Amino acid sequence: MNILIKSAKVYNSNNKDIHLKTKDILIKDGIITKIADAITPEKETKVISKKNLCISIGWLDTSVSFGEPGFEERETIANGLKTAAKGGFTDIILNTNTNPIPYTSSTIAFIKDKAKEQITNLHPLGALTVNSETVDLAELYDMKNAGAVGFSDYKKPTSNSNLLKIALQYAQNFNALIYSFPMDTKIAGKGIVNEGAVSTGLGLKGIPALAEELQIARDLFILEYTGGKLHIPTVSTAGAVKLIAEAKKKGLDVSCSVAIHNLLYTDEKLEDFDTVYKVLPPLRTKKDVTALVKGVKNGTIDFVTTDHAPLDIEQKKVEFDNAAYGTTGLESSFGILNSIFDTETAVEILSKGRERYGLQTPEIKEGNTACFTLFDNDTLHYVTKQTSTSTAKNCMFFEEKLKGQVFGIINNTKLDIL
Incomplete structure (x- = not known):
């Protein structure tokens, strides 16, 4: 699967070249192949483009x-x-x-x-x-x-x-x-x-x-x-x-x-x-x-x-x-x-x-395996009993006003995103 992440603000303090900058990131078969200011999508590429999109390892x-x-x-x-x-x-x-x-x-x-x-x-x-x-x-x-x-x-x-x-x-x-x-x-x-x-x-x-x-x-x-x-x-x-x-x-x-x-x-x-x-x-x-x-x-x-x-x-x-x-x-x-x-x-x-x-820390770097979390850092968000994925409902944070929302993750050559 080819995935193109468009206009994402990158949170990666270990790499000052991209930290807090807006980048496009191209992923092919689970590998980061290109990081640039703008990338044109190829055929059969899933494009992820969301308002206020942020990304980190x-x-x-x-x-x-x-x-x-x-x-x-x-x-x-x-x-x-x-x-x-x-x-x-x-x-x-x-x-x-x-x-x-x-x-x-x-x-x-x-x-x-x-x-x-x-x-x-x-x-x-x-x-x-x-x-x-x-x-x-x-x-x-x-x-x-x-x-x-x-x-x-x-x-x-x-x-x-x-x-x-x-x-x-x-x-x-x-x-x-x-x-x-x-x-x-x-x-x-x-x-x-x-x-x-x-x-x-x-x-x-x-x-x-x-x-x-x-x-x-x-x-x-x-x-x-x-x-x-x-x-x-x-x-x-x-x-x-x-x-x-x-x-x-x-x-x-x-x-x-x-x-x-x-x-x-x-x-x-x-x-x-x-x-x-x-x-x-x-x-x-x-x-x-x-x-x-x-x-x-x-x-x-x-x-x-x-x-x-x-x-x-x-x-x-x-x-x-x-x-x-x-x-x-x-x-x-x-x-x-x-x-x-x-x-x-x-x-x-x-x-x-x-x-x-003893686990390896992923990096946002060309040639590395993609291991990303995608999120919005500003939108107010709630988790409720109805929207929770967990089988159990013993959550003290239900109805708590949350600042920011997770869009999903990319890992193990798989994509799970809203």
Whole structure:
């Protein structure tokens, strides 16, 4: 297929010759063959021409859950990747909350096989421990050889300090990335929301910021002792940002992410007991939101993720105490980030991070494979239950005014565009 992208504003800070300039881009059989101010289309060429068309390298989300295998009613891999494409993502990192939990090379191979021939690339995480029970290390080396890009027990803290120490030491033999979810379960107790004035007023048990910060402090001490590569997913407190900033100044190989909803909302959203706002880590305070946004801007926080977690209505339409944690967000992420930050920063956030997972970063360059996200950076846009592609409808961003809209993606010699 030949594709000609007409008059697109290019967002590519690594190439100053085309960054923020309007260009035509010709793609033949998935390869970028020409970039110029104006290109005349040849016969049998699909021309993409839209008002306020912008383009960047394809976007990456580092924390995505679907359902398959085991929970296909929540989201299949095929439909989940279709949803990711609609959100502008050419690559996603898949979490380990499936059934069976992927703690063997055969399960990793199964997941990768299910994602073949899709327009969006799926890169699976493997479980850090057998069945994610946080007791015995899983087959890390074999899973990496099968295609796992890191190791995580999804939303489960590694309470055994020695286990994390051994994992970091062992993983250095094959340059693997180890996750540690930041929550001390003893401090968190039976808390389900942020501990503070809102939780007290609502009569809900709280998770103090201390639970996150104590775990992170412990993990960073272990990392300093062992060496290795540590990733702390979805931090949510001002104290966590400070701890990680100090660790990076020491030269420790640590990265972290924040969920997009923790950059936008505070725990005041809980006042109506709407379970769509029940997430883990919980929505925190304005002080935390301010620190997290600053952490993204100054580079302390490496990634912003949707932490996309599709759930059945039976898991959300229940009493707040009994509801499951999680929200979807793949289709809303650009509009939210583009509202919090300027477009250039939002695109940079969405585009970076592949190197941490050993993945190749695409380039907008003649002779390279086309891996693009196409979008409008200004039009006001809404995602609703009716327009959402995701099977699950537990999205806290429905009806939220979003600045900018994704037109689609080009990847793997395929085109998916509005």
